[in-house]
Amino acid sequence: MDLVEMLTRPEGKTLEFKRDLSSPDGVLRTLVAFANTAGGTLLVGVEDRSRNVRGVSDALDVEERIANVVSDSIAPRLLPEIEILPWRRTQVIAIQIHPSAARPHYLKREGAESGTYVRVGSTNRRADTEMLQELRRTARGETYDEQPMMDLDSEALDFRAASESFKPTRTLRRRDLETLRLLTTHQGHTVPTVGGMLLFGRERERHFPDAWIQAGRFSGRDKAKIVDGAEFRGLPVAAIDAAIAFIEKHSLHGAEIGKVRRMERWSLPPVAVREAVINAVAHADYAQRGAPIRVSIFDDRLEIENPGLLPFGLTVADLAHGISKLRNRVIGRVFHALGLIEQWGSGIQRMTAACREAGLQDPLFEEIATRFRTTIFTSQVNPPTLDDTDQAIVDRLSDGQGKLTSEIAAVIGLTSRATRTRLARLAGNGLVREVGSGPQDPKRRYFLAK
Structure with missing residues (x-):
């Protein structure tokens, strides 16, 4: 473990610094959050804000204390890797936690409902009911959109609408609805899945009132003044096309005068826009309530935001390497069949490549509260001026x-x-x-x- 390399990094989703063990509750919450989210390393003996190395006075005693308090305080049982790292004339304790297959972990004295934490940026957040259910589904290898909607029947799906969506690529047959997991069998009855209702449900808005796209064009670089807005509440496939058209309408464009004709140049790469919108719809956490997918266009950037953190086990840094986990398997399977998703895990890389080719800086990917945001910048890259x-x-x-x-x-x-x-x-x-x-x-x- 490279202590110096870790000290050059800021605190984040997989790294935290603690000066000492004077407040073990904070350490325990972090370890639980690491185990439930994407793993991480906690360094004891480093000040959290300044990253000044203080060290620990008796490393062996601290190591034993950590092992005991983790064993006594966290359930299911968590086995951290604890390492003593030398630093000049003192030592630092590194506690490494891997993403756990036994999630959700929680603090025993707070109980599973109140003592389960997840990592959001550099903070620990108590998991709410929806997030706790997602942790349990993840442990079982299930996704939310695969769940049966037990109170409905197969006629709740609009087969005609589904057929129209598939018409450009293939002829959809009724038996394909089960193959694509739009329908499933539950207690001897054929019922729609959550994904089926989200994609082609007749009364999808009644069951999922927040499953729509809100778009706005703002004047300037903040949301103080909106100049145009739209709501796309139709089926997701049509809503994606409408959202992309809205972005194109409001993308400033210039022109290049070529040898033969004038060529339009958009301020936003169409490939990057398409990938960002599709990713937001495909990876949104539809179990969350309260806010739709949002598309915000500013003078200097495009922001696309969907409910839901990255799937557990993933970090923002993983995305650039093509590492992907599909939050919604039904939606992903259908989008792949429709040609909206070309290859698993390649969307982020195509988005980044398109921005670089257009002379723009790389897109920015962030987890903010319980939402995920993609930002595509419209200004040309201006590297820092160095003498x-x-x-x-x-x-x-x-x-x-x-x-x-x-x-x-x-x-x-x-x-x-x-x-x-x-x-x-x-x-x-x-x-x-x-x-x-x-x-x-x-x-x-x-x-x-x-």
């Missing part, structure tokens, strides 16, 4: 080994004081990170930010 001295510092740090102030000063030919000023500015711009025991630490090292 020759700043560039020399960046080049010196590019080996990833970390350098002392004196080592950098020797390369750029400035005093240590002037070098520290440069480094502080680069750190403020997010280009450099510093690792040490505090602002006055003479052995503080500098790294390129990741």
